[in-house]
Every structure is written in C-alpha cells, then in structure tokens.
Amino acid sequence: MSDLAQLQGAFQAYITQHDPAMLEHVVSTPAATAEQRLEIYAEAYRLRLLETLETDFPGLHGLLGDVQFEQLGRAYIDACASQHASIRWYGGRLSDFLRDRSPYREQPALAELARFEWAQGEVFDAADATPMGIAALQGIAAQDWAELSVQVHPSTRLLNLSWNVPVVWQALDADEAPPPLSAAERPVAWLMWRRELRPHWRSLQPDEAWALQQALAGGSFGVICEGLQTWLEVEQIPLRAAGFIKQWVSDELVVELRLSSKAAS
Amino acid sequence: MQRGSAKPERKQRVNEHFLGFGLGLRPDHHQTVVDQRPPVDWFEILSENYMVAGGKPLHFLDRIRADYPMVMHGVSLSIGSTQALDRNYLHDLRALAVRVQPRWISDHLCFTGVQRQNLHDLLPMPYTEEAIAHVADRVAQVQDYLGQQILLENVSSYVTYRDSALTEWEFLTQVADRADCLILLDINNIFVSSRNHAFDPMEYLLGIPIRRVRQFHLAGHTYQGEIAVDTHDQPVLDEVWNLFAEAVRRFGAVSTMIERDDNIPELPELLAELDTARRIAEPLLAGGARE
Numbered sequence: 363m364s365d366l367a368q369l370q371g372a373f374q375a376y377i378t379q380h381d382p383a384m385l386e387h388v389v390s391t392p393a394a395t396a397e398q399r400l401e402i403y404a405e406a407y408r409l410r411l412l413e414t415l416e417t418d419f420p421g422l423h424g425l426l427g428d429v430q431f432e433q434l435g436r437a438y439i440d441a442c443a444s445q446h447a448s449i450r451w452y453g454g455r456l457s458d459f460l461r462d463r464s465p466y467r468e469q470p471a472l473a474e475l476a477r478f479e480w481a482q483g484e485v486f487d488a489a490d491a492t493p494m495g496i497a498a499l500q501g502i503a504a505q506d507w508a509e510l511s512v513q514v515h516p517s518t519r520l521l522n523l524s525w526n527v528p529v530v531w532q533a534l535d536a537d538e539a540p541p542p543l544s545a546a547e548r549p550v551a552w553l554m555w556r557r558e559l560r561p562h563w564r565s566l567q568p569d570e571a572w573a574l575q576q577a578l579a580g581g582s583f584g585v586i587c588e589g590l591q592t593w594l595e596v597e598q599i600p601l602r603a604a605g606f607i608k609q610w611v612s613d614e615l616v617v618e619l620r621l622s623s624k625a626a627s
Numbered sequence: 628m629q630r631g632s633a634k635p636e637r638k639q640r641v642n643e644h645f646l647g648f649g650l651g652l653r654p655d656h657h658q659t660v661v662d663q664r665p666p667v668d669w670f671e672i673l674s675e676n677y678m679v680a681g682g683k684p685l686h687f688l689d690r691i692r693a694d695y696p697m698v699m700h701g702v703s704l705s706i707g708s709t710q711a712l713d714r715n716y717l718h719d720l721r722a723l724a725v726r727v728q729p730r731w732i733s734d735h736l737c738f739t740g741v742q743r744q745n746l747h748d749l750l751p752m753p754y755t756e757e758a759i760a761h762v763a764d765r766v767a768q769v770q771d772y773l774g775q776q777i778l779l780e781n782v783s784s785y786v787t788y789r790d791s792a793l794t795e796w797e798f799l800t801q802v803a804d805r806a807d808c809l810i811l812l813d814i815n816n817i818f819v820s821s822r823n824h825a826f827d828p829m830e831y832l833l834g835i836p837i838r839r840v841r842q843f844h845l846a847g848h849t850y851q852g853e854i855a856v857d858t859h860d861q862p863v864l865d866e867v868w869n870l871f872a873e874a875v876r877r878f879g880a881v882s883t884m885i886e887r888d889d890n891i892p893e894l895p896e897l898l899a900e901l902d903t904a905r906r907i908a909e910p911l912l913a914g915g916a917r918e
Binding site for chain 2: 364365366367369370371373374377378386387388389391393394396398399400402403406407410411443444445446447448449450452485486487488489490516517556559560
C-alpha cells in the first residue's frame with residue numbers, strides 16, 4: 363500500500379472509529395494537539411450526517427425529541443457508512459435499521475414512520491412525466507377499454523402501513539400534538555405520488571389498492587376488472603373500475619393510457 | 628430595489644471569464660430567485676443537489692438557468708482519493724453539465740473517503756510529490772472525460788501531516804501546473820488555514836500563479852478554541868474582506884461569489900454581502916489591477 367493510501371485509510375479509520383493509528387501522522391502544536399485537530403473532523407462527520415437525517419426525517423425527529431433522535435442518529439452513523447456520492451441518499455437504510463435493531467425494533471411504528479418519510483423524499487425528486495388530462499378519456503373507444511394499460515407517474519409509490527404514521531406525521535408537521543401511535547387491524551395501503559411538485563398521499567380501499575398494484579405491474583384494464591370480483595358483484599365492477607381510472611387521471615397520477623397490444627409490440 | 632449590479636457603469640469586463648459577482652444557489656432561495664430575479668450576475672450550483680431524476684430541484688434549476696449564467700461546483704469528486712474514480716458519479720456530472728451548460732465545473736483539492744465510503748467531508752491532502760503525481764493523473768482523466776478543464780478549490784484544514792514536504796500553495800500550484808487545470812481560490816479557506824497553521828496568507832496569495840485563478844469564494848467561519856473552523860454559516864468576517872482586497876489587487880477581475888451553506892439567511896442579506904464585495908473590488912479593478 364502506498365504512503366498516500368495508508369494515510370487516507372488511517373484518517374478515515376480515525377473519523378469513523380477513532381482508530382488512534384492516525385495520531386502519529388499529525389503534528390501537534392501549542393494551539394491544539396493532534397487529537398484535538400483530528401477530533402474536529404470526527405465530530406464534523408457525525409454532525410453533518412445527523413443534520414441530513416434531521417432534514418430527511420423531521421417526523422421521526424419530532425416524535426423522538428432531540429436527545430433520542432441524536433442517539434438514534436449516532437448509532438446509525440456508527441453502523442452504516444455512506445456509500446453514495448450524494449449525501450441525499452444517506453438515510454435510505456434508516457427504516458431497516460429501526461426495524462432490525464434493538465431497542466428500536468420493539469417499537470415497529472418507528473420503522474414505518476421512517477419508511478413513510480423516506481418515500482416522501484423519493485416522490486419529491488423522482489423522474490418527471492406530464493400527466494394526461496381528463497379530456498383524453500372521452501376519446502377512448504368502448505371496445506378498447508379491456509386492453510388498456512395504465513402508465514402511472516414515475517413518482518408513484520404504494521406503501522402498506524400497519525400504523526397510523528401518516529396521521530401522526532401530519533400533526534407533527536403542523537406543530538400539533540400527534541395522536542397516539544396505534545396499529546390498524548390489518549395493514550392499510552397508502553398511495554404516494556407527486557402533484558404540482560409536491561408529495562401527496564391518500565389511503566386506499568383494498569380493491570383500489572389491488573387495482574393500482576395491477577396497473578403498476580402493467581396489468582390491463584380487463585385483467586383489473588376480472589380481479590375485482592374478489593370484492594364486488596360483477597355488475598358493480600365497470601362503474602367502480604371506471605371510477606378508479608377517473609380518479610387517478612384527475613389526481614394527475616396517469617401519464618398515458620396505452621393499448622396493451624401496442625405496448626407489447 | 629436598486630442594487631450594485633444594476634448601476635449603469637457596472638464593472639469592467641476585463642476578461643472573458645469574469646462573470647462578475649455571484650451567489651451559491653440554495654434551495655431556500657429558489658422561489659425568490661424565480662419571482663424576483665435579483666441582481667446577481669451569476670449563480671454557482673452544488674452539482675450533487677441536482678443529480679436527481681426530476682421534481683422541484685430540476686424544475687427550478689432550468690428556470691433559473693434560463694435567466695442567469697451558472698457554474699457547477701461539486702463536493703464528491705474526491706480527486707485526491709487513492710480509491711478509483713467513481714465512474715457513475717462522473718457520468719452523472721457530465722449529464723448535468725449537458726443540461727446546465729455551465730461556464731465551468733469545479734470541485735476540491737481533497738479526498739472524501741476510501742474503501743468505497745464517502746465521509747462527505749473535504750479532507751486535506753499531504754503536500755508530497757506522490758500526492759501531486761496522483762492528483763495530476765486523475766485530473767487529466769476527469770478533464771478528458773468532461774472535455775474541459777476543471778477548477779480545483781483549496782480546502783480549509785485543521786491538521787498538518789508529518790509527511791508534508793511543501794507548503795499548501797506550492798502543492799496547489801504544482802498540481803495545477805502538472806495537471807493543467809484551473810484554480811478556484813477560496814479566500815476564507817486561505818484565511819482559516821493560515822490561522823490554523825500559522826502561515827502568512829499574503830505569502831499564499833503571492834505563491835499562486837495569476838493565470839490559473841478563475842474564481843473566488845467568500846464565506847464565513849467560526850472558532851473552536853484556538854482553531855478556526857470553516858463553517859460557512861456566518862457572514863464574511865472583516866479579516867477575510869481585507870484578504871479579498873489583496874486578492875483582487877493581485878489577481879484582478881476574478882468571478883467572485885458568497886458561499887453560504889448553513890444558517891442560510893433571507894436573500895437580501897446575501898445580496899447586501901455581495902454588494903460589499905463589489906464595493907471592495909470595483910474601485911481596485913477600475914484602478915487597473917491585472918491585465
């Protein structure tokens with residue numbers, strides 16, 4: 363290993379683990395010892411990453427408070443090095459960390475809140491696409507509907523959440539006292555997407571969540587209608603399914619309705 | 628509101644690279660810049676802030692770029708690292724440059740990590756022959772890839788390595804000469820490092836070749852005990868303004884900007900600070916410094 367590589371490895375090991383091998387490479391002066399000088403870097407490293415976690419997880423920060431959030435952040439920083447060119451992506455593993463590590467795994471709502479906040483960030487700067495207008499629905503021939511597939515906006519995310527974290531998040535965001543964390547009887551599907559540059563979300567009934575999941579996977583309108591029999595009588599299906607499409611289009615969630623045969627060709 | 632750049636005499640455009648007086652563009656000011664088109668000659672963007680797929684960052688980037696000249700400034704090139712250059716990063720950087728068409732692209736003379744880690748900090752290089760050869764070789768690769776010269780910025784430092792055999796300004800100059808790249812001189816960083824390593828900042832300025840300097844940064848700093856720390860969260864201090872005046876005397880008309888990264892104030896406060904830079908530089912430039 364070259365002298366330069368060795369020096370850089372030692373510097374990094376001091377910053378991340380306080381490995382003392384770096385001390386001998388640095389000059390002490392009356393103004394500050396080698397250790398004091400290196401400590402500026404070690405602490406700045408943690409403060410910078412803490413700051414980015416605070417920015418990306420304001421709800422978690424609000425819920426835990428400054429002291430506990432900093433404890434969490436420092437534990438995460440010690441466990442998870444950044445491997446990204448941009449600090450923007452540093453918090454991507456925080457939800458998994460909360461899910462897997464004690465004492466946080468004993469409060470599963472925390473991992474869900476982190477997942478919800480991280481998804482907001484993903485929605486915020488996902489790729490752009492122009493949503494289709496509601497008027498375009500008029501031009502679709504009746505016989506084509508069964509073969510139509512829905513191209514959704516690239517920012518679209520579907521999250522299944524067991525806890526009331528979106529409601530808690532919204533209260534924290536508005537600087538109001540959050541309701542107590544509570545678990546639903548079964549997980550609730552939440553649709554998240556970007557509209558007019560801002561993340562939006564709403565909860566979905568099980569049939570709409572299923573239909574949207576099919577749409578995201580490329581399933582045609584015909585396939586979606588068939589599957590809806592799980593929830594609806596056959597005669598109810600066309601109206602309900604058409605209602606979903608209309609709602610998605612007016613939510614600016616749909617980029618294009620495409621004939622499946624064309625998409626496949 | 629009338630501000631310095633709107634004055635009819637403006638500054639003397641003494642060389643084609645002089646963009647005037649700019650600011651670091653920060654997301655806090657995106658909307659205000661679009662709404663008010665403030666009297667700023669140019670903006671520097673942090674490249675990594677816009678290396679995303681879409682949404683608000685790129686929406687504002689395109690709108691602001693339509694109204695202002697821009698330069699790109701990165702923090703993750705890690706040009707001094709002994710780990711291989713990050714080809715994905717370079718790819719994204721080049722793609723952003725195609726979108727922005729910046730006047731130039733800069734990063735720091737430092738390393739940010741090894742072993743595929745990124746510490747997101749600008750760690751100083753040892754001032755050695757080995758480091759000069761290493762950096763010069765990598766700058767050549769980057770310049771080939773981007774198809775243009777890049778600027779390297781001097782970083783603030785809090786450590787002196789036992790291995791260092793040169794002064795910082797000798798090191799910076801030799802890297803720039805060997806790699807044939809340009810220099811972004813951060814006046815605050817020179818001041819901070821001069822305090823931390825007890826050298827004369829004037830000696831630093833005099834040691835840097837005039838023709839290599841393409842841009843100045845101005846920023847604020849704070850103190851942790853005896854050590855000056857480059858926090859970029861405060862207004863520019865008087866001693867840095869004084870050093871800036873000396874830099875203008877030596878280097879002449881160099882594109883100058885205020886770089887505030889934290890504790891970001893409302894835009895008018897930064898515009899007022901930029902006016903201070905103009906008030907200092909313009910009489911010196913009118914007096915015929917350099918070229």
